[in-house]
Amino acid sequence: MGQGRPPTMRDVAEHAGVSVSTVSRVVNAEKYVDPATRATVEASVAALGFLRNESARTLRPGQRTATIALVVEDLTNPFSAELAHGVEIVAAGAGYVVLLLSTGRDARGDRDRVREDEIVGELLRRRVDGVLMVPGAEDREGRYAALAERAPVVFVDRLPRGVRGDVVLLDNTGGSRRLTQLLLDRGHRRIGYVGGDRGSGPGARRHAGFRAALRAAGVREERELLRFNQHSSDEARTATEDLLALAHPPTAVFCDNNRMTVGALLAVHRAGADVVIGGFDAVELAEVLVDRVALATYDPVDVGRQAARLLVERMGGSQAAPRRTTVPVVLAEFGT
Amino acid sequence: MGQGRPPTMRDVAEHAGVSVSTVSRVVNAEKYVDPATRATVEASVAALGFLRNESARTLRPGQRTATIALVVEDLTNPFSAELAHGVEIVAAGAGYVVLLLSTGRDARGDRDRVREDEIVGELLRRRVDGVLMVPGAEDREGRYAALAERAPVVFVDRLPRGVRGDVVLLDNTGGSRRLTQLLLDRGHRRIGYVGGDRGSGPGARRHAGFRAALRAAGVREERELLRFNQHSSDEARTATEDLLALAHPPTAVFCDNNRMTVGALLAVHRAGADVVIGGFDAVELAEVLVDRVALATYDPVDVGRQAARLLVERMGGSQAAPRRTTVPVVLAEFGT
């Protein structure tokens, strides 16, 4: 494996008896090459198994790396994985390759600042042509803004406070409001809320939609029914168990993302409780849980495709004002 | 965005009043640089926001790209996504960045040969330091073998016929045999089989384990209970419905991967049938389906970690004979 240096254009040129310039022209499929010369060179390329060194090509100013970076928190979340899939499809179609970077989370469930800095540095050193970023909530250190000054960036799922740029969002507020409305329509008045960070981003919007629906229905939001800052399905399960143990428990529980929904489903199932779950994000096999679930879903693959398309435009040199695309959210109800 | 060329070492050198060589030494944290000089240069680096161009560094022979490629079929499958996560963690820890490439499937559910060739070319042109590949079953065209000659490769989940190399496998045969044994122990004698490709790779091994368990128990494998070549949960659902509609239907169904299991669960659920499902791979919320499911699971993240560790060793120059690592499979039973 890896034995010997790979052949260079110089090797091909010698083998074919032409100059390096000519080899370059053939490899780049330029016009104005004599057909016979072209054939000879192509034969030498094949004979030597020549593959143009992309690092060398890239060195010339104005040449692209044909690489985009996708920065997500954790590929373990189906949202991230499907997003990546959508990105990859569009990227491949447009001639780009995807560099995948995960920020991870620290013990408190927050972004690791140091790791994020490393990632931004890495992208810039590699001169990626563009970046797709699922960002953290804040940009106090100006990390995202600095990145956006040096490379085309499209943000996904949230635009960090204090940053200008393209962003692809979900209809978090609307989806959440309609999902809550559905629960209200089914007669529920005590609705629990199990969610992650409430500060900003998707979590904040989803909670806002929840409140809006309650308000419109003249239902008070009860503090004792709210459980924020859950970061895993295990935590969500415990939080839901707490809710079920209340003297006056909720008859429905709103979950603000898929991990929350999974945890709540388990808690409700174990308790054998007669509680309806309304969850944001898709959860596979929800159909099997008839009579108990309503979901607000969207297509993460499509989010990836749209974001990648926006980025491809930007990399093409578009100087239009920052754009905001919103991917729709649809409700799915299983059972009543 | 992207305004102006990024600063070069030359810019830094001029700003600091030293030579480019000295800047290089400081940036590479070499010894034998006067502390005062180092400080000046570091100040200039910071002032100009200099980030070393990795393409240029890479050009020198012997320099690595610090890039590994991960080639999967489809990130939409949780196995691939978690695998990628494990890979990314080890890669980042070892100073590598991950290039993600998906082969996709064509209409018949097979690998797209053309796309695979493109991918191999892409990796080689980019001079990645190593490749992690979830390969197709065959290597008739010698694609994988050719790749393995030019770069360190670790295969995942299967070693294509006719290729030598490192591989990280699951205990497909053993896990499958034990899962089938469990169904037999519960008294099932008519066990349906819903699976994907039977020809080779994981599918073939899982079927082999199934047969081995039946044989050991003196149970005949009935042709009418076998449903191969299912490629989606929808197809698996239909196949399972077929099984349930037989004059003499199975009392248990063995599913050879997670898509099959999801489809079978839906079919059994819809039919309200009293059928136990034994499935290979994890399926979230299986716990909610108590009394109906046994799963053979393993940790795809761990598969990724192990494969990446093997690759890091190879990239370090290890010339040891090809290695084979097997990740264990554990049974989980829900309900009886």
Add this chain to the structure above:
DNA sequence: CTGAAAGCGCTTACAG
């Protein structure tokens, strides 16, 4: 400890 110079593998005007 530091600098001048060569060279990595390409691309691209510039001549011819």
Add this chain to the structure above:
DNA sequence: CTGAAAGCGCTTACAG
């Protein structure tokens, strides 16, 4: 249509 030459941004012996 083709080649010689310069140059992209680095690293690395080689002197000093």
